[in-house]
Amino acid sequence: MRVAVLTGAGISAESGLRTFRASDGLWEDHRIEEVATPEGFARDPDLVHRFYNQRRKDAAAALPNDAHRALAELARHVDLTLITQNVDDLHERGGSDRLIHMHGALTGALCAACGHRWPAPMVMTTGDPCPACTKQATRPDIVWFNEMPYRMEEIWEAVAKADVFAAIGTSGQVYPAAGLAQHAGRCGARTIELNLATSAVSRDFDERHEGPASRIVPDWVGSLIAAQQR
The missing domain is CATH 3.40.50.1220 (TPP-binding domain)
Incomplete structure (x- = not known):
């Protein structure tokens, strides 16, 4: 079968683990546009990294x-x-x-410049270099809104x-x-x-x-x- x-x-x-978004359109008290879109990451990558660092911590603590x-x-x-x-x-x-x-997965990291993927550390920052191309373009390997x-x-x-x-x-x-x-x-x-x-x-x-x-x-x-x- x-x-x-x-x-x-x-x-x-x-x-x-809280569901993706509440009835008020927020995800963990953040607007979706702020933390789950390429545009949000371009505007404030530090916020996005802090957000997913917390999600990673929460997921690791869950059973x-x-x-x-x-x-x-x-x-x-x-x-x-x-x-x-x-x-x-x-x-x-x-x-x-x-x-x-x-x-995608919280356990993955993605280079927005060259597309290289690697295991994500528990804490990621805007300044993290890509292991392949060395550019500071590290993002969570998460599919955001407007992405396939x-x-x-x-x-x-x-x-x-x-x-x-x-x-x-x-x-x-x-x-x-x-x-x-x-x-x-x-x-x-x-x-x-x-x-x-x-x-x-x-x-x-x-x-x-x-x-x-x-x-x-x-x-x-x-x-x-x-x-x-x-």
Whole structure:
């Protein structure tokens, strides 16, 4: 069985990481335009680095929950493509060793001048030189608004080939991720949403489960594994 799973901020919320943005449009009390756009970084790189340094610290202190661990277990029973919008590493620490960070990761650094990537230190600054070209153009390896998510061709192909597509803890407000359920459905997959509440794209799913991710994801994974073994 081929399964594609998309995870969003809701799966990490129970590990203590706040969801991407609150109803007032702020992310950790900052305007999105200030800390999650190339223009914001160009205006005030020091602010952006301080912001992501704190996010990196928060993510390092968080622990994976039962939902992260359940998806790692699912990968041992089905052909799983795990796609996440999250920039934390809780999936990896929960046992998943193959996943696609479509929006980048806090653990990565990127040179805005030459495109070189390297592991990010816990604290990054505007003056950090690129290890490859030495220019002081270091930024977090995060996909910001108005930038193209990573590995989209691979994602579209995996979703198109899936027998089952599930979205977990996603708001359905950020594209292209929000369009994956429709794509999966058009290609013949059974589509399932697991979320704390109705999302902006709930109508695109054949089946819905509501509740905390740490409860409903292990339940769903268990039923899928049992069905696979019958």
